[in-house]
Amino acid sequence: MPRRPEKLIIWYDGSCRLCTREIAVMRNLDKRKAIMFVDAATEDLACPIDRSVLLSRFHASEDGKILSGAAAFAAMWRAIPGLRPFGLVAKNRTVLAVLEFFYLQFLKIRPFVQRAVR
16 A cells, blocks of 8 residues: 655744735645645744744655755645646756745845735
């Protein structure tokens, strides 16, 4: 009997309006309920890493492996049928490196974007 993969865990910053909006969209797209979304800012669940680190970047746990940044986004996309092709393409190291570069650039402007969303 094939092993059923663990549910994907996504940790997000629930105190960030931008993050909360994005997660709301992802929850809506996750029709199969394949993802457990955890608000790392407020939920008192066991965190696999320091909470401040968890809140500084996007994190996921896929089959027990902790991912962050673009790799975490790619894991989330793979769990959602409509976005799965993007997640599969992101398994390519070069594609993932490019996505990570853009994610790091976004992190630099995130505070400004957050203020604009408020």
